[in-house]
Amino acid sequence: MADRAPHPNPVHTAGNAVPPLDTDLAGTLDDLDGIHPGIDLIRDGIRLLALDRHTTDGTQTLLAALAGSAGADVITAIGNLVARLATADHNPALRTLPLDTQKAAQRHGEQAAFHLSDPDLAAHASEASAAITDT
Known part of the structure; x- marks a missing residue:
């Protein structure tokens, strides 16, 4: 059996x-x-x-998509989902609760969505993304 040539990509x-x-x-x-x-x-x-191999460009994009682009990232999507799940109009399971409990849950869900979409929350992931340069 012939010797194999070394792998051309030393990353692996x-x-x-x-x-x-x-x-x-x-x-x-x-x-x-x-x-x-x-x-x-x-x-x-x-x-x-977490376990996949990424390129530098792909890593930049992932950092922004996960938490570095307030209003258009996974954290914002989760905040919007929290608001939806906490609102009786969108979650029929809450409709049997007393009205004041429904309103309290909705208010807290809306506050969670507001805070999770705060640009300050996204700043560090955005900066991490921006710090990665393909040299």
Whole structure:
């Protein structure tokens, strides 16, 4: 059997392997296990994003899409989902609650959406994205 030529891309070496999940991220994902199939899909997506190999350009885009573009990122989408789930008009499960409880839940959901879409919250992820330059 002929010797194989070395791989032309030195990135694919043991020293450049994508490391396993750190204990903080792995623990958070474990804590969210089994709550709802939608949450399990989100967990799977986060795990895929964390363990996949990315380009610098792709990393910039992911940082912005995840949390660095207030109003157009995953954090904003989650805030909008929180507001929707906390509103009886959109979540029939809440319609059996007393009206004052419905209104309190809605108010807090709306405040969560407002704060999660705050540009200050997105600033650091946006700056991380901007700091990555393809040289």
